Amino acid sequence: MSVRRTLSRVVYGSRYDRVPWGQRVYVRPGERLAREIQWRLRVRRAPVMRFQDYRERTLLGEIEEFVTCHLCGETRQQPMFQPAGDRRGWSYRVVRCPTCGFLYRNPNIRPDRLGDLYATGYSGFLTGKYAANRQRRYRLTMDAFGPVFSSGQGRRLLDFGCGTGLFLQLAEQRGFDAVGIDLSPDSVAAANERLTGARAHLGAPEDVPEVAAGGFDVITLWSVLAHLPRPLDDFRRFRALLAPGGVLLVLTVNAASLQLKAYGSGWNGFTRNHLMFYSAETVPALLRRTGFAGVAFAPFYGDTVEANTTRLPEPLNRRLRRNVEISDGGNMLRALAFADDEAVGRWGANLQVRRLT
Ligand SMILES: [Zn+2]
Incomplete structure (x- = not known):
């Protein structure tokens, strides 16, 4: 033991x-x-280093670069974690921004070498239980934001980083005019085999005319945000691709997770390919700087709790929900970003919308 x-x-x-x-x-x-309390002590104990000192004391890998805080521009570094996995086949360093609290990998991956991380395909994750669980998670997240996703009739949807099309399949079933893009040729091919009405394309938004044309009512980022090395650039592009009244949905690991506070470097959100770790504290900064008007969050209690298939006795179930809410500490972060006031007016009625302008 x-x-x-x-x-x-x-x-x-x-x-x-x-x-x-x-x-x-x-x-x-x-x-x-x-x-x-343990987390607060950990933050207080971690040294705050000048950028220059941090660079001098930290090894830089071939496909890596040193970065500063993308959200607030702070250059000082607070080393926090050193996750490692697959019997030390990989490891990296995670720092905290001493000004805004953002957690990010530093050194980070150079954007032009991002493809190196995805050299081995995802073919093992295409079918069976994995697919069913993924689609359940998508449904639960859509349900958490009320009527936004209940009917896609006449609405355009872009799934950014669509993978093998598991979400696009749900989107086309709900009547969305759905299109996806991804950087993996294998995934795009698998997606197009799965889909009937929706389409998946290979490349960046500007490479695909159907996507570059913009005018999307919905953009979805399913477990993509933590993989973006230049989030400000990407979110400015997403904002421009949205139609008036448009919304953007984010699902990503939650940097305020109670599990991160408990397990530190062993947290399951520190996966091999994750670059940046957001919370309800830091997502608004990203959205404000890229022109969004508001954001709403939905606490994440875990798939089995939300699907009512958990084996937790009812008193513990209630305690779990309460502790997720009080600490804002669910293991995933779910956010709905509103492009403009029209979007807030149309979709924000039953949600707690935080205004960003
Ligand atoms: Zn910062």
Whole structure:
């Protein structure tokens, strides 16, 4: 038994052993507060370094570059984590911006070498249980934002980073005039085999005339945001591609997750190809700087909780929901960005919209 497991047995007893790993930190009594305090101490203890000093003390890989905070321009670096995986086949450093709190990989991947990360295909993730679980997550996220996604009739949708078309398939079923783009030829080919009305294209938005024409009512970024090395450039482009009244949906790992606060470098959001880690604190800065008018968030309780298939006893289920809400600490972040006031007026009625202008 690992030290961590032994320790948590001592603190919490064995009654939480059967609670799935991803739910434990939300249901053990007192743990939320303990992890929040632990996080604050961790931030306070981490040194704040001048950019020059950080560069001198940090190794730079061949496909990497040093970056400063994309969101606020701060150059100082606060080293926080060093995730590693696949038996140390990969590892990187994650810093915190001491001014705005943004977490990002530094050194980061040079945009022109991004393709190196995706050299091996995703063919293992095309079908079966993985596909079913993904599509369930898409449905739950759409439902969390009310009527925005209930009917696509007459509306244009762009799925940026569409992969093998699992979401495009749902979008065409709901009547959207849907188009997707992706940088992986294998994925695009698989998507077009799956789809009947929707189309998937290879390349960047400006390479595909149907996409470059813009006028989209909806843009979706499913687990894409954390992979973008130049988020400001991309979001300015997304804003320009949206029609008046348009919205942009984001699903990404949540940098305010209670699981990150608990597991640190071992957090499952630190995957091999993730570059930047957003929270409800930092997403508004990105949207404000790129011309969006408002944003609404939907707390993420976990797929089985939201689909009502969890085995958690009801009292623990309630405790989980409460702790996710109080800490803003669900493991995923779900945000709906509004292009302009018209979008806020049309879709924001039952949501808590944070104005950005
Ligand atoms: Zn910053």
